[in-house]
Amino acid sequence: MTPVDDGERPVTSPVLQVEELSVQFGGLCAVDEVSFSVEPAEIVGLIGPNGAGKTTTFNCISGVIVPTEGNILIQGQTVTPFTPERACAMGVLRTFQNVRLFGELSLRENIMMGAYSAGRCSMVSAMLRLPIHARLEREAAERADHWMDLLGLMDYADAGATSLPLGLQRVAELARAMAANPQIVLLDEPGAGLNKVEKERLSDILRSIAAETNCALLVVDHDMGLVMGLVERLVVLDFGKLIAQGVPEEMVRHPDVVEAYLGVA
Amino acid sequence: MDLVSLGQIVISGLANGALYAFVGLGFSLISRSTGIINFAQGDFAMLGAVLTGFLVAGGIPLILAVPLAVLVCGLVGGGLHVLAIQRAERANMAQLIIMTIGFAILIQGAVTWGWGSDPIAIPAFTGSAPLDLFGVTILPQQLWLVGTLALVTALMWFFFQRTVLGLALRAGASNPLGAAFVGINHKRLGAYSFVAGGLLGGLGGAVWAPIAFAQVDIGIALGLKGFTAAALGGFGTTFGPIAGGLIFGLVESLAAGLISSAYTDAISYGLLLVVLIARPQGLLGKIKRGAVDDHREEVLSAGLLATRLSRQDFIRFSVAVVVLLLLSVILAASWKTAALFAGITAIVVIGMVLLTGFAGQISLGQGTFMMVGAYASGYLTLKQGWPPIAAIAFGMVFAGLLALVLGRFIFRLRGYYLAMASLSLLMIFQTLARELHGITGGPNGLPGIAPFNIFGMQFFSDDEVFFVILVATLLCLIAGLSITRSRVGRALLAMRSDELAARACGANVVRLKIGAFVFAAACASLAGSLYVHYLGIANPLPFSFKSSIEHIVALTLGGFLALYGSYFGAAVVVALPSVITTVFGDADTQAGAGLKFLLFGLLVIVVIILQSNGNTRRGSERVRGWLRSGLRLKTAET
Ligand SMILES: Nc1ncnc2c1ncn2[C@@H]1O[C@H](COP(=O)(O)OP(=O)(O)OP(=O)(O)O)[C@@H](O)[C@H]1O
Ligand SMILES: [Mg+2]
Numbered sequence: 001m002t003p004v005d006d007g008e009r010p011v012t013s014p015v016l017q018v019e020e021l022s023v024q025f026g027g028l029c030a031v032d033e034v035s036f037s038v039e040p041a042e043i044v045g046l047i048g049p050n051g052a053g054k055t056t057t058f059n060c061i062s063g064v065i066v067p068t069e070g071n072i073l074i075q076g077q078t079v080t081p082f083t084p085e086r087a088c089a090m091g092v093l094r095t096f097q098n099v100r101l102f103g104e105l106s107l108r109e110n111i112m113m114g115a116y117s118a119g120r121c122s123m124v125s126a127m128l129r130l131p132i133h134a135r136l137e138r139e140a141a142e143r144a145d146h147w148m149d150l151l152g153l154m155d156y157a158d159a160g161a162t163s164l165p166l167g168l169q170r171v172a173e174l175a176r177a178m179a180a181n182p183q184i185v186l187l188d189e190p191g192a193g194l195n196k197v198e199k200e201r202l203s204d205i206l207r208s209i210a211a212e213t214n215c216a217l218l219v220v221d222h223d224m225g226l227v228m229g230l231v232e233r234l235v236v237l238d239f240g241k242l243i244a245q246g247v248p249e250e251m252v253r254h255p256d257v258v259e260a261y262l263g264v265a
Numbered sequence: 266m267d268l269v270s271l272g273q274i275v276i277s278g279l280a281n282g283a284l285y286a287f288v289g290l291g292f293s294l295i296s297r298s299t300g301i302i303n304f305a306q307g308d309f310a311m312l313g314a315v316l317t318g319f320l321v322a323g324g325i326p327l328i329l330a331v332p333l334a335v336l337v338c339g340l341v342g343g344g345l346h347v348l349a350i351q352r353a354e355r356a357n358m359a360q361l362i363i364m365t366i367g368f369a370i371l372i373q374g375a376v377t378w379g380w381g382s383d384p385i386a387i388p389a390f391t392g393s394a395p396l397d398l399f400g401v402t403i404l405p406q407q408l409w410l411v412g413t414l415a416l417v418t419a420l421m422w423f424f425f426q427r428t429v430l431g432l433a434l435r436a437g438a439s440n441p442l443g444a445a446f447v448g449i450n451h452k453r454l455g456a457y458s459f460v461a462g463g464l465l466g467g468l469g470g471a472v473w474a475p476i477a478f479a480q481v482d483i484g485i486a487l488g489l490k491g492f493t494a495a496a497l498g499g500f501g502t503t504f505g506p507i508a509g510g511l512i513f514g515l516v517e518s519l520a521a522g523l524i525s526s527a528y529t530d531a532i533s534y535g536l537l538l539v540v541l542i543a544r545p546q547g548l549l550g551k552i553k554r555g556a557v558d559d560h561r562e563e564v565l566s567a568g569l570l571a572t573r574l575s576r577q578d579f580i581r582f583s584v585a586v587v588v589l590l591l592l593s594v595i596l597a598a599s600w601k602t603a604a605l606f607a608g609i610t611a612i613v614v615i616g617m618v619l620l621t622g623f624a625g626q627i628s629l630g631q632g633t634f635m636m637v638g639a640y641a642s643g644y645l646t647l648k649q650g651w652p653p654i655a656a657i658a659f660g661m662v663f664a665g666l667l668a669l670v671l672g673r674f675i676f677r678l679r680g681y682y683l684a685m686a687s688l689s690l691l692m693i694f695q696t697l698a699r700e701l702h703g704i705t706g707g708p709n710g711l712p713g714i715a716p717f718n719i720f721g722m723q724f725f726s727d728d729e730v731f732f733v734i735l736v737a738t739l740l741c742l743i744a745g746l747s748i749t750r751s752r753v754g755r756a757l758l759a760m761r762s763d764e765l766a767a768r769a770c771g772a773n774v775v776r777l778k779i780g781a782f783v784f785a786a787a788c789a790s791l792a793g794s795l796y797v798h799y800l801g802i803a804n805p806l807p808f809s810f811k812s813s814i815e816h817i818v819a820l821t822l823g824g825f826l827a828l829y830g831s832y833f834g835a836a837v838v839v840a841l842p843s844v845i846t847t848v849f850g851d852a853d854t855q856a857g858a859g860l861k862f863l864l865f866g867l868l869v870i871v872v873i874i875l876q877s878n879g880n881t882r883r884g885s886e887r888v889r890g891w892l893r894s895g896l897r898l899k900t901a902e903t
Contacts, residue, residue: 030875062769088771101763105755113759116752117771123780126751127744137752 022041091183112178282514287469290507291462305368307488309466314479318385342463356877369865377859385476466467534689610835616785622825630687638793643803668786710804
C-alpha cells in the first residue's frame, strides 16, 4: 500500500519501529527482545494471552515506563528521555485498558484536552486571554466538534465524562486521542466491555479512521473476531516473547500461535 | 576549636539526633504502611514530653509517669486513625495529609489550652550530675536517650525480622493485597502504624524532655527535623531514619558550634531543602527504576461550596461584594478590621486554591512569600523611596521567581515534598528576617511604613484601606477565575483527575504545577505588602507557621476548588477569635489561643470527613441525574 503524503514527513519510514525491546520487573521478564514496526495508515493487531506483555509494550511506546533494553523509533527518530508528553508531541497517542477519562471534565472538555498539544500557551497568556489563547481554544473546539460528530458523541457533549456508559467512554477516549492529530494511536483492548453492536460500530470507526486520516493503529484485543476483521497484520506475543507476525490468515494456522492460545501443539 | 569542645558538640548532636530518629522512625513507619506523611509526628513527641512533665508535677513518680505518657501518645495516635482517618475513606492523599495537619493543630491547641505554652522542667531519670569523659561532660539523661533508642531499634529489628506479625506488616507495607492474604486488613495496618507512631514519638519526647524543657512550641520543629531524619535515611527503609536522625543531629550541632548559633535553624532547614532536592530517595534509599506509576489520584472534593465554577459564580460573587460593601458601611469598627484582615487572608487563599485545589500541591509556607512582599514594601518604600505600587510589583515578581526556582526542583518529584520544603523555607526566612538587621530591622522590624498611595491618593482610614484590599481581592479573584476557565485551567483539572492521562495528552505537568505555585506566591506577596501598608510595620511574627495554619484552615473551609469560597474561609478564620472572646472570655490569653487552634484542628478534620463522604453522594447524584435526563431524551424522541 502507498501511504498518503501529508507533505511534512518522510513517506517511506515506518511510523513506529520497536527494536529489541525488553522490560524487566524484578526477576520477571515482561517483554523479551521484541521487535516489530508499523507503517503509516496501517492497522496492526498486537495479541497474546493474558500477561503476555501487551500493555507493558504499550507503556514503553507511549513513554510511560523506561524499557530495560531496546529502542523505540518514532518516524525514524529516538527521543530521550522519552516521556508521555514527548510521545504525544511525536504523534503517539493511546487509550488505556481501564478507561482513563478526566472525571472532572465534561465529555467535550475531555476531547478538547486531546487537542492540548496543538500549541503552547503559558499560564500568563491564558490569564490575560492573549490572542494565542483564543486561537488555540477555537482550534480545540473545532477538533472536538469534528470528532464528536464523526464518532456520534454530540448528544453527550456536556455530560460528565465518567458518568457515561463504558462503550461511550471507550469511544470518547478514542476521540480524545484523535483530537491530537496523531500519527499512530495505541488502543489497549478497545472492545473490552462492549456488546456486539458496539463492537461492530467500533471496528467501522477504526477502519474509517485509518483510511481517511493516514493515522496508523496498533490494536490490542482479546476478541479474535474483532481483531481478525480489522487488522492487516498481526504481532503475537507470549510470555514477553514475539512468537510470530504476519497476515491474520496465516497466524491462525501458525503452530506456535495455536500452542500459545490452546496450550497444546 | 579544641578537641574537648568538639567532643561536647558531638555528644549533644548525637543526643538530639536520637530524638529526631524517634520521630523519623514514626514518619517512615506510617508512610510505609499508609502512604501518609503524618504532620502530627513531631507533636506526638511534644505531647509525650509535656504529659510526662504534667504527670510528674501532679505528684506521680517518674517511673509511672513516663510509661503512662507514652501509652497516651499511642492511644492518641490510634484514636486519630480510627476516629478521623478511617471516617474519611474516600479522601485522597492530599486531603489525608491536610487532615494530619489538622491533627497537629489539634494537639498543639489542646496542649496550649490545657497547660499553656510555658516550658515545663522535668527531673532527670537518674540524677543530673554530669559524667566526665576526658573532659567532655555527658548527662546521664543523654545516655538514657541513646540507650532507649538502641533498645527500641533492637526490639523493632526482632519484631520485623523474627515474628510472623512483623513480617506480615512488612509485606503489607509494600503490598496491601499481600497483607490481605495473611489476614491483615489495610485499616488495621494503618491503625497499628499510627499507634506505633504515637508510641515512638511519645517515648522519644518523654526520655528527651529532662535534657531540655517540655514545651508546646517544639512540636513543629521536631516534626520538621524528624521528617529530615526520615528523608535523609530514606522513607522506604525501616532503620534508615535512625542513621538519618543521628547524622542530622550531628550536622546541626556542628553547624551551630562551628559556624553560628544564630543561623542554626536556617542551616539545618537548608540542609533539609538540599536533601529533598538532591537526593529525594534519601542517602540510604534506592530509586526504583522503570516502575509503572499507575495509581490514579482520587479527586480532591469541593469543600463546603460547589466544585465547578460557572457563570452563576459571578452573580453570587457580585452579590457577596455588594453585601460586603454594605457591611463595611454598617459594621462596627472592630468588625471592619476583621473584614480587612479577612480580605488579606483571602488573597493568600485564592493563590492556594490554584496550588492545592487545582494543582494538588500542599504548601505550608505561603508566609514566606508574604514576607517577601512585606519586606519589599517596607524596605523599598522606607529606605529606597520607591512608590508603594512599584515595591508591591517588585515583591510579587521576586516571590514568583523564588517559587519558580523552588518549584523546578520540587515538582520533579512525585509526592508531597512541597509541604515540607515550603515549611523549611519559611523557617529559613524567619531566621533571616530576625538576623539580617540591615535590611529587615531584626525582630523589631521596619516601623513607619507609609499607608498605600497611588496617583497621589492616600488610603489611610480603615474604610479607605478596605477599598484597596477589596479591589486587590477582586483582581486576584478575576485572575484566578480567568486561569481556571482557560485551557490551562482545564489542563490543571485534567491533571488532578488523572496525571498520567493528562501527560499522555501532552500536558507538561511540571510546568503546570510551577505555574500554579508562582501564581500562589505572587498572591501571597501582594497580601504581605497590603498587610504592612495597613499596619505600618513589617516584622517576622505575623508570617510565622501560625499564619500557615490559618491559611490551611481557611482553604479547607472555603473549599479546595472554590475561588470565591476563599473569602468565606478567611472570614471564619479571622472571626473565630472574636467569637471565642464573646463566648469564653478573652481570646488573647494562652488558653484562648489554645482553644482557637483546638477548634481550627477540629474544623479541618470534620470538614475533610464531610467532604470525602459528600464526594460519593454527589457522584451518585450526578449519575442518577444523567440517567434521568437520558431517559427523558429517549421519551422525547419516541
Ligand atoms: N508494574 C509492574 N510490576 C511488576 N510486574 C508487572 C508490572 N506490570 C506488569 N507486570 C507483569 O508483567 C507481565 C505482563 O503484563 P502486561 O500487563 O503487559 O500483560 P498484558 O499482555 O497486557 O495482559 P492482559 O491481557 O491481561 O492485559 C505480567 O506478568 C504482569 O504481572
Ligand atoms: Mg493488558
